[in-house]
Amino acid sequence: MRYGGAGGTLAVSGLDMKVERGAFAAVVGPSGCGKSTLMKLVTGLHIPQAGNVSVAGRQVTEPVSIVGMAFQNPTMLPWRTTLDNILLPLEIVEKHRHRLRKHKKDYVAKAEALLETVGLKGFGDKYPWQLSGGMQQRANLCRALIHEPELLMLDEPFGALDAFTREELWCVIRDLHAASDVTIILVTHDLREAVFLADQIFVMSARPGRILAEHHVPFARPRELSVMYEPAFNEMVQGLRSEIAEARVAA
Numbered sequence: 001m002r003y004g005g006a007g008g009t010l011a012v013s014g015l016d017m018k019v020e021r022g023a024f025a026a027v028v029g030p031s032g033c034g035k036s037t038l039m040k041l042v043t044g045l046h047i048p049q050a051g052n053v054s055v056a057g058r059q060v061t062e063p064v065s066i067v068g069m070a071f072q073n074p075t076m077l078p079w080r081t082t083l084d085n086i087l088l089p090l091e092i093v094e095k096h097r098h099r100l101r102k103h104k105k106d107y108v109a110k111a112e113a114l115l116e117t118v119g120l121k122g123f124g125d126k127y128p129w130q131l132s133g134g135m136q137q138r139a140n141l142c143r144a145l146i147h148e149p150e151l152l153m154l155d156e157p158f159g160a161l162d163a164f165t166r167e168e169l170w171c172v173i174r175d176l177h178a179a180s181d182v183t184i185i186l187v188t189h190d191l192r193e194a195v196f197l198a199d200q201i202f203v204m205s206a207r208p209g210r211i212l213a214e215h216h217v218p219f220a221r222p223r224e225l226s227v228m229y230e231p232a233f234n235e236m237v238q239g240l241r242s243e244i245a246e247a248r249v250a251a
């Protein structure tokens with residue numbers, strides 16, 4: 001995938017990876033290695049000049065509607081309540097728009113149930129600016145999940161939060177994944193986050209990004225935050241850190 005025409009920036013090249021249905025994958029790598037580009041390729045926001053992207057067995061040729069996305073910046077619309085922000089994807093995606101009109105009550109109930117799952121019960125009628133950063137990010141997750149996506153793409157979703165809130169949200173994501181068969185791909189700079197949450201971790205090279213290594217995370221589920229104090233957890237984090245440091249030097 002190259003930005004800006006033939007002489008432009010080659011962002012990723014030879015980026016081969018496969019994530020099984022229902023798995024939780026994390027992608028880590030040096031800054032600027034093409035992690036966000038990878039997210040955009042998987043969701044069909046960009047189409048690569050060479051190579052193939054398949055989601056649920058179908059080649060991606062346009063934005064994929066069975067995907068939910070959450071980015072670092074929640075970008076909620078300030079003039080809409082939290083609940084109406086969560087319902088927004090249903091208004092935008094053609095196939096949901098009709099259903100939303102017909103079954104509005106059911107979708108509102110679903111949004112409220114999601115709010116409860118992420119610890120925001122009763123906050124649906126608040127405006128985003130009345131919520132803390134962590135609460136907005138929780139609501140952002142609800143918005144990514146409202147259309148029951150088969151694939152959830154998370155791009156640094158907890159990067160802007162304090163350490164305690166981040167850990168709380170890790171547990172929310174862990175439980176959401178455990179309670180459904182959604183496939184999750186998480187792009188993150190936080191190696192502890194990757195090891196705590198994922199089943200498989202892909203390490204990317206510096207730009208142009210490709211996959212340098214794939215690791216299986218051996219810790220049994222359900223994982224508690226205390227797993228982060230186990231020596232094997234820290235060894236894995238250290239190992240990833242070294243791989244990324246080497247990838248940066250090689251650049």
Ligand SMILES: Nc1ncnc2c1ncn2[C@@H]1O[C@H](COP(=O)(O)OP(=O)(O)OP(=O)(O)O)[C@@H](O)[C@H]1O
Nearest residue numbers: 003004009011030031032033034035036037038207
């Ligand atoms: N729209 C664009 N036009 C031109 N170059 C771009 C564009 N988007 C990204 N790039 C370049 O492609 C490369 C990969 O960018 P990308 O945002 O995918 O990396 P990243 O790994 O997500 O970065 P970071 O770790 O800093 O978040 C970077 O060198 C970036 O400058």
